Amino acid sequence: MLTKRIIPCLDIKNGRTVKGVNFVALRDAGDPVELAKIYSDEGADELVFLDISATEERRKTLVDLVRKVASTINIPFTVGGGISSVEDVEILLNNGADKVSINSSAVKNPQLINDLAQKFGSQCVVVAIDAKQINGQWIVHLVGGKVPTELNLFDWAVEVAQRGAGEILFTSMDNDGTKNGFANEALAKLSGLVNIPIIASGGAGNIQHFVDTFKEGKADAALAASVFHFKEIKIKNLKQALKNNSIEVRL
Amino acid sequence: MKKNETKFTSPPSGAGGLVIINYGAGNIQSIMFAIERLGFKATLSNNPDEIQAADKVIFPGVGEASSAMEKLIESGLDRLIPNLQQPVLGICLGMQLMCKTSEEGNTKGLGIFDVDVIKFTPSVKVPQMGWNNIYNLQSPLFAGINENEYMYLVHSFYAPLCKEAIATTNYEVEYASALQKNNFYGTQFHPEKSGDIGEQILENFLKIPLAPKGGTSKR
Numbered sequence: 469m470l471t472k473r474i475i476p477c478l479d480i481k482n483g484r485t486v487k488g489v490n491f492v493a494l495r496d497a498g499d500p501v502e503l504a505k506i507y508s509d510e511g512a513d514e515l516v517f518l519d520i521s522a523t524e525e526r527r528k529t530l531v532d533l534v535r536k537v538a539s540t541i542n543i544p545f546t547v548g549g550g551i552s553s554v555e556d557v558e559i560l561l562n563n564g565a566d567k568v569s570i571n572s573s574a575v576k577n578p579q580l581i582n583d584l585a586q587k588f589g590s591q592c593v594v595v596a597i598d599a600k601q602i603n604g605q606w607i608v609h610l611v612g613g614k615v616p617t618e619l620n621l622f623d624w625a626v627e628v629a630q631r632g633a634g635e636i637l638f639t640s641m642d643n644d645g646t647k648n649g650f651a652n653e654a655l656a657k658l659s660g661l662v663n664i665p666i667i668a669s670g671g672a673g674n675i676q677h678f679v680d681t682f683k684e685g686k687a688d689a690a691l692a693a694s695v696f697h698f699k700e701i702k703i704k705n706l707k708q709a710l711k712n713n714s715i716e717v718r719l
Numbered sequence: 720m721k722k723n724e725t726k727f728t729s730p731p732s733g734a735g736g737l738v739i740i741n742y743g744a745g746n747i748q749s750i751m752f753a754i755e756r757l758g759f760k761a762t763l764s765n766n767p768d769e770i771q772a773a774d775k776v777i778f779p780g781v782g783e784a785s786s787a788m789e790k791l792i793e794s795g796l797d798r799l800i801p802n803l804q805q806p807v808l809g810i811c812l813g814m815q816l817m818c819k820t821s822e823e824g825n826t827k828g829l830g831i832f833d834v835d836v837i838k839f840t841p842s843v844k845v846p847q848m849g850w851n852n853i854y855n856l857q858s859p860l861f862a863g864i865n866e867n868e869y870m871y872l873v874h875s876f877y878a879p880l881c882k883e884a885i886a887t888t889n890y891e892v893e894y895a896s897a898l899q900k901n902n903f904y905g906t907q908f909h910p911e912k913s914g915d916i917g918e919q920i921l922e923n924f925l926k927i928p929l930a931p932k933g934g935t936s937k938r
Binding site: 469470471472473508513514535538539542543544561562563564565566586587588589590591592634635663664665688689718 | 890
């Protein structure tokens with residue numbers, strides 16, 4: 469049976485792993501290559517590697533770091549942050565990334581999703597969507613959640629799937645950094661609307677939150693950063709607990 | 720263009736002589752890194768002579784079937800690959816292109832495996848993305864590998880069960896997650912991305928004994 473995936477996210481700024489609370493007040497959580505290897509050994513199913521400085525500072529993703537991570541680990545990983553063209557993606561894939569995640573650039577130029585799917589295949593195109601609720605509506609936000617758009621989360625999700633995204637990484641800005649659990653209601657609705665895998669992100673605080681997002685949120689994968697970086701949750705323990713809750717995982 | 724003479728004389732047979740077919744449709748760097756971690760060396764090539772002379776050939780591929788097949792045809796590799804005598808491992812789309820046809824882009828494949836690749840229905844999420852188990856393992860490729868180990872898969876199309884199936888996986892239906900016919904092997908999963916077990920499968924392939932070389936056999 470296809471298993472649910474546990475995905476540590478390595479947020480990178482200036483070559484170091486960081487994780488903010490509500491995307492500000494960054495703390496340093498270590499060397500990304502070292503962390504990548506530890507997570508791979510501990511049973512992480514995938515890694516996501518996000519250059520969070522990229523969009524704001526117009527920085528290209530850290531190609532050298534991608535190479536180092538790719539040569540060290542033997543599980544798939546996704547690279548995101550500042551990716552805005554077919555050429556950007558080509559460089560990252562050529563350096564060992566398995567998938568790329570695009571966010572703001574997809575909103576600004578939705579055709580990019582089609583172009584990437586056409587050239588590299590849907591399997592390597594992850595569209596990341598950051599959204600928060602405004603007057604009861606889930607609104608897509610850009611630049612790390614700072615800039616609201618006109619887009620409704622669910623409409624946008626359907627569109628990106630139609631354009632050829634292979635996967636959606638949905639981060640609830642309302643939940644991110646709170647450690648109060650994932651946005652399971654919105655996740656379940658997304659999962660019913662589109663027929664591609666959904667990665668839940670934002671809000672992981674304890675093991676039960678992961679159980680809930682797979683059961684209630686119908687997520688295909690769950691992503692978290694600080695609970696793993698600061699060793700509040702061990703991936704092995706998490707996966708054992710999921711298994712005890714009859715959730716299929718790779719142990 | 721790089722000339723190939725030095726490449727063939729320098730690596731000792733069995734420890735080198737591995738060629739990864741580079742036809743512009745694959746995440747080749749991941750496979751290169753995995754092979755390096757296993758202590759082997761590989762040459763990237765789309766040169767028919769170089770591929771023909773290799774001890775072992777890996778045929779990767781991700782992306783869309785018909786455009787990948789077009790690239791093979793452009794470089795003449797569509798005629799070369801089915802006639803190779805050395806062990807050949809197709810991975811993911813590489814495996815699918817070794818089949819008779821693919822429903823993706825109504826593509827005529829290399830016809831090595833006698834099976835037609837078809838698409839998962841919307842009754843499941845497509846693509847299948849993630850780790851799924853492999854069982855009914857029946858090939859030296861899986862020497863020392865336990866039944867039901869998890870492999871990493873990303874695909875929307877699949878090869879149904881057939882006489883050449885050497886591994887089975889269940890997603891919507893039971894299907895062939897690996898195929899073998901004589902010296903040709905194919906895995907739908909990515910051994911280079913499937914943790915230590917995946918690397919062991921890759922290593923098994925790299926250690927498959929070589930058939931006598933030099934045109935003395937066959938014919």
